[in-house]
Amino acid sequence: MTLDFESWTCPVPLRDTPAIVLGHGGGGAMSAELVRHLFLPGYGSAGAPGELGDCAVLEIGGTRLAFSTDGFVVKPMFFPGGSIGDLAVNGTVNDLAMSGATPLHLSAAFILQEGTALAELGRIAEAMGAAARAAGVRLVTGDTKVVDNGSGDGVYVTTAGIGVVPEGVDIRPGRAAPGDAILISGDLGAHGVAVLSCREGLTFGTEVRSDTAPLHGLVAAMLATGADVHVLRDPTRGGVAAALNEIAKAAGVGVELTERDLPVPGEVADACNLLGLDPLQVANEGKLVAFVPEPHAEQVLEAMRAHAYGKGARKIGTCVPDHPGMVVARTALGGTRVISMPIGEQLPRIC
Amino acid sequence: MTLDFESWTCPVPLRDTPAIVLGHGGGGAMSAELVRHLFLPGYGSAGAPGELGDCAVLEIGGTRLAFSTDGFVVKPMFFPGGSIGDLAVNGTVNDLAMSGATPLHLSAAFILQEGTALAELGRIAEAMGAAARAAGVRLVTGDTKVVDNGSGDGVYVTTAGIGVVPEGVDIRPGRAAPGDAILISGDLGAHGVAVLSCREGLTFGTEVRSDTAPLHGLVAAMLATGADVHVLRDPTRGGVAAALNEIAKAAGVGVELTERDLPVPGEVADACNLLGLDPLQVANEGKLVAFVPEPHAEQVLEAMRAHAYGKGARKIGTCVPDHPGMVVARTALGGTRVISMPIGEQLPRIC
Numbered sequence: 001m002t003l004d005f006e007s008w009t010c011p012v013p014l015r016d017t018p019a020i021v022l023g024h025g026g027g028g029a030m031s032a033e034l035v036r037h038l039f040l041p042g043y044g045s046a047g048a049p050g051e052l053g054d055c056a057v058l059e060i061g062g063t064r065l066a067f068s069t070d071g072f073v074v075k076p077m078f079f080p081g082g083s084i085g086d087l088a089v090n091g092t093v094n095d096l097a098m099s100g101a102t103p104l105h106l107s108a109a110f111i112l113q114e115g116t117a118l119a120e121l122g123r124i125a126e127a128m129g130a131a132a133r134a135a136g137v138r139l140v141t142g143d144t145k146v147v148d149n150g151s152g153d154g155v156y157v158t159t160a161g162i163g164v165v166p167e168g169v170d171i172r173p174g175r176a177a178p179g180d181a182i183l184i185s186g187d188l189g190a191h192g193v194a195v196l197s198c199r200e201g202l203t204f205g206t207e208v209r210s211d212t213a214p215l216h217g218l219v220a221a222m223l224a225t226g227a228d229v230h231v232l233r234d235p236t237r238g239g240v241a242a243a244l245n246e247i248a249k250a251a252g253v254g255v256e257l258t259e260r261d262l263p264v265p266g267e268v269a270d271a272c273n274l275l276g277l278d279p280l281q282v283a284n285e286g287k288l289v290a291f292v293p294e295p296h297a298e299q300v301l302e303a304m305r306a307h308a309y310g311k312g313a314r315k316i317g318t319c320v321p322d323h324p325g326m327v328v329a330r331t332a333l334g335g336t337r338v339i340s341m342p343i344g345e346q347l348p349r350i351c
Numbered sequence: 352m353t354l355d356f357e358s359w360t361c362p363v364p365l366r367d368t369p370a371i372v373l374g375h376g377g378g379g380a381m382s383a384e385l386v387r388h389l390f391l392p393g394y395g396s397a398g399a400p401g402e403l404g405d406c407a408v409l410e411i412g413g414t415r416l417a418f419s420t421d422g423f424v425v426k427p428m429f430f431p432g433g434s435i436g437d438l439a440v441n442g443t444v445n446d447l448a449m450s451g452a453t454p455l456h457l458s459a460a461f462i463l464q465e466g467t468a469l470a471e472l473g474r475i476a477e478a479m480g481a482a483a484r485a486a487g488v489r490l491v492t493g494d495t496k497v498v499d500n501g502s503g504d505g506v507y508v509t510t511a512g513i514g515v516v517p518e519g520v521d522i523r524p525g526r527a528a529p530g531d532a533i534l535i536s537g538d539l540g541a542h543g544v545a546v547l548s549c550r551e552g553l554t555f556g557t558e559v560r561s562d563t564a565p566l567h568g569l570v571a572a573m574l575a576t577g578a579d580v581h582v583l584r585d586p587t588r589g590g591v592a593a594a595l596n597e598i599a600k601a602a603g604v605g606v607e608l609t610e611r612d613l614p615v616p617g618e619v620a621d622a623c624n625l626l627g628l629d630p631l632q633v634a635n636e637g638k639l640v641a642f643v644p645e646p647h648a649e650q651v652l653e654a655m656r657a658h659a660y661g662k663g664a665r666k667i668g669t670c671v672p673d674h675p676g677m678v679v680a681r682t683a684l685g686g687t688r689v690i691s692m693p694i695g696e697q698l699p700r701i702c
Contacts, residue, residue: 017469018468018469018470019465019466019467019468019469020463020464020465020466020467020468020469020472020497021465021497022465022497022499023497024463024495024497025463025495025496025497025498026497031495034495035493035495038469038472038473038476039476039493039495041476042473042475042476042477042479042480043476043479043480043483043490044477044480044481044484045480045484046479046480046481046483046484046488046489046490047480047489047490048489048490048491048492053492054492054494055492056456056458056491056492058455058456058491058513060414060416060455060513060515061412061413061414061515062412062413062414063411063412063413063414065411065416065513067456067458067491067492067511067513068458068492069458069459069460069492069493069494069509069511070460070494071460071461071462071494071495071496071509072496073462073496073498073502075502104409104411105407105409105418107407107418107419107420107511108420109420109421109422109509109511110422111422111424111462111507111509112371112375112376113371114370114371114372114373115370115371116370116371117369117370117371118368118369118370118371118389119369121371121389122389122393124393125389125390125392125393125394126393126395128393128394128397129393129394129395129396129397129398130395130397132394132397133395133396133397137397138397138398138399139394139397139398139399140399140407140409140418141399141404141405141406141407141418141419141420142386142390142420143405143420143421143422143509144375144376144382144385144386144422145376145422145423145424145700146371146372146373146374146375146376146377146696146699147376147424147504147507147700148373148699148700150501151424151426151503151504152502152503152504153498153502153503156462156498156507158420158422158460158462158494158509158511160418160420160458160460160509160511162409162411162416162418162513164411164412345497348497348499349496349498349499
């Protein structure tokens with residue numbers, strides 16, 4: 001089994017490495033360093049104020065628009081439960097949904113390797129069409145570039161999306177507040193393990209399928225309860241560990257999880273044990289984490305459980321005023337352990 | 352000199368080739384076939400109605416938004432007159448501007464090859480920041496993926512952009528009409544020859560520099576004359592030949608050029624002669640073609656010539672009712688020749 005671990009490089013801070021390593025694409029601390037110490041200084045005053053988030057909310061002509069982009073380089077391009085085409089649509093739909101927006105329009109730009117079978121590209125286009133119909137969005141513009149054999153790897157797709165944020169909705173990491181209940185919409189780790197399982201023909205007995213799904217309908221159901229949802233986040237690259245650490249840092253709050261409440265299915269736990277992966281760092285493509293005031297938690301959970309993509313919703317922790325910027329988990333034995341921000345990349349090219 | 356011509360494959364229609372060839376990324380007939388026979392059928396009802404254009408104009412909340420995306424894979428990443436960073440900003444700014452929109456916000460998604468020097472990426476980010484400031488747009492959201500060495504080639508950047516189309520402006524290929532004067536904003540072919548000149552150290556005596564530039568200011572100046580501009584197009588991949596053929600086909604009109612009026616600088620002509628390229632098919636990154644009713648042509652040309660990016664503006668032809676869908680040029684000897692749609696790719700990875 002070769003998992004690109006041979007080419008994996010020990011993660012080091014940006015200032016000490018002269019070149020890009022796989023960890024810079026992992027969605028963890030190294031990715032954040034690249035944004036903070038390279039892209040933002042490079043962009044200067046043309047950059048967004050503050051951080052470059054997954055999704056920008058912009059006021060244009062009196063309407064609040066959400067605008068987001070994501071590149072997809074997953075290997076292999078087809079895996080149990082989905083393909084790069086599903087991810088490319090659902091990933092951008094979900095980035096928009098995490099600001100509370102209703103996604104409307106997507107663009108798709110392809111970078112194709114010379115020699116890629118047209119039949120594979122056709123299957124990807126069909127998957128994108130089906131995912132877009134399921135999500136109720138249109139693919140309205142696009143671009144295609146071809147690179148010579150050896151300068152690409154099959155199909156890379158970058159989607160961007162536009163959505164509309166409803167009146168009165170203000171959902172962003174900075175709004176996490178002590179007293180918030182922290183909810184998860186379902187089981188963790190399926191996407192990462194599904195992709196891993198079909199790299200080099202690895203199997204774990206039970207087939208684990210990617211959870212890729214569009215989440216804006218679930219978000220709409222949560223908002224329809226009238227609850228003041230503070231933060232939403234889809235725990236993709238870097239998993240729940242990266243998502244919660246980013247939120248804790250952005251809001252200057254602490255996060256306290258109850259370890260036994262974290263829903264990690266047995267087959268995902270087994271695969272992670274076997275491979276030495278932390279399931280909290282494994283990517284999900286159809287789950288969300290929500291911060292809502294404790295008094296609203298029960299009604300939001302009920303609304304989530306009534307939705308197809310939230311059946312396994314549960315509370316996993318609480319937002320606290322202690323240890324700001326830090327995520328800790330209460331273990332079954334009554335102790336605590338720190339859930340740290342992933343540094344580099346556990347699983348390269350997972351999305 | 353190796354120009355990737357070794358890996359160039361004879362262009363054949365989509366239905367007869369089982370795999371992607373470089374020509375599918377050339378912006379000519381093969382690119383159009385891929386959209387028409389693969390992407391649109393794959394997307395099905397989730398695709399845009401009609402063709403997938405360079406730029407979609409969408410009505411959201413009473414505002415007409417322009418939305419566009421482009422991927423950039425130019426090789427080398429730095430060339431006389433610019434870099435992949437300038438192209439990535441100006442290319443999307445110009446796609447928006449060609450619908451008459453004022454560009455506002457861009458996203459940038461990077462696909463980085465492991466081992467790329469951070470210093471190079473930093474120079475590209477700085478170039479993007481400078482180009483965005485010059486164009487008056489903000490880089491508001493982004494994404495970074497890293498692929499293993501051998502699955503990429505330095506830096507690929509995909510930008511998407513949003514702009515606002517002013518009230519009353521309706522600029523699109525389908526509006527070309529017999530009687531329109533066809534204008535060009537300046538000299539042709541500089542970008543393609545500039546990139547070519549620095550591949551493998553080729554020189555042509557005089558240095559040719561890329562013309563990469565943001566064109567929305569020039570467009571605004573043209574619209575300020577009050578003229579009813581019918582069509583705007585930036586002749587990038589596939590050059591003026593591809594742009595005019597697409598317009599002729601979209602509107603069902605004929606295009607008649609006067610060959611001696613086509614502004615091809617001596618050094619571009621020399622380079623094209625040497626390499627067997629047709630200057631009408633060479634990419635430009637800071638020029639536009641405009642179709643305006645003949646009675647408005649002179650005032651539009653005056654406004655163009657008063658703008659920094661339109662100093663060399665001139666009329667190059669006329670839109671005619673004859674030979675619909677076809678572009679012909681009147682030669683100096685009084686004959687005519689057909690300017691056909693480029694099929695594949697003269698110069699791979701030019702943008």
